[in-house]
Amino acid sequence: MKKILNQLQEEIHRMRLGSQSILSILENIRVKCYGTFLPMIEISTINIVDHMNLTIEPWDRTLISNIDKAVIDANLGFMPTNKGNLLYIHLPILTEESRINLMKRIKTKIEKSKILIRTVRKKNNQSIKQLKLSDDLSKIGENHIQKTTKEYIQKIEILFHEKEKEILNI
Template identity: 65%
Template sequence: MDELNDIFFSCKKDMEKILKQLKEEIHRIRLGSKSVASILEKIKIKCYGSTFLLIEVANITIVDNMNITIHPWDRSTLTYIDKAIIDANLGFMPTNKGESIHIHLPIITEEGRKNLMKKIKLQTEHAKILIRNVRKKNNQHIRKLKTSEDFSKAGENRIQKITSKYIQEIEDLFLYKEKEILRI
């Protein structure tokens, strides 16, 4: 029975990791300055012979929904910050103003929104496939256990319930993001 509980725990842990990764990927898909600012905070800047997060070397100011300004604490880091933002390939170009960096976010057209939705749909479908692979792997582990057939079936049913829960969470995440992106 302990082996079965270990399998359930491992299954939940693996599926939770897949869901968390999907949430991070979908969160990176931006719509406005608030979501971009949270992505910018995590960009790694190479300066002073080490690597720092952008939030550790500069202030990030949201001017309005389409504009962000970055004020480094040390002007000598400005070019490093500029380069790191360009290298992050976030879909916009920073403008170096000498004392700060300005980012103007382009307006997303209807076609652009639809392309974002296609990208998100692919990511969610991929996550569902990964979840199902975890289910398959754990069902195989259950079958390898030396237990009765009823015990194995009960274990597989529980794995299926866990799988269904995570698939539903992925669907809910997709629908939430779809509503957010397609809202004009």
Template identity: 35%
Template structure:
């Protein structure tokens, strides 16, 4: 096979992998009812004059499926961390016990589960759009090559097979996430 075609296929595969990685990262932020340190991943704390991610000023743990504990490395940071969690507008009500911050994660309502499932579906559609865009770019690049029509046709078939593989992978990832969200 022509090395230009090989290069196009490799870069297309990389683009499609990036769409999958983006989807997985987006799914981490969609909560599925059980507590996870990633739920506080977007919280930024004012630390000595600069905004710092929460996980860089405290240990964030989940002792059980319904509780998140935040243990600051400096006791003086307790109130600042508590304020930052409330300002992040994540729907949590942090409790400060003087040593650490405890957050009880409320169970999701049926309506909220449906909203989250819808959000997950929208994210997966975005990932599919990314995969299809990679296919379009690859096919455009293949058409510009100075090789035989047979090689071009075979390369386009390879690109379509890659596209089908990654779209199915996205559907599988979505099915797992939807099941996780809808499980009470």
């Protein structure tokens, strides 16, 4: 359940609102260079110009086209502008419609995570039944599993409400 929650947090964090949130995604994009794939952070400097603008300056100028292609292939919803020695990225402003679509995507991810947590609960309850313990012990185990399930679903709901505030308050 903890793994499901951590994965959800990572996915929701990646859903962008501005340059700060997109930075962590850009750092991990893998760029083909020197016969292998390296994370962008290892071959360039990424700077936040302001809330909606970033620059990527490769340490080796010959890699600029590879970085440009990697950013485009990542399909993040924006196009980099090649300025010769650096890439300039302008993040589009979120409209009301794009905010609503973003919330729909987040809600879908939230619901899938809840289903996964309930699936874990079901599997654990089945495992307890297969152990053929006494009724008291199996009830204690099932109650513990149910309590843990409720805790993780509450954590998911809190995560959703925090992200909803962040998206709708900008």
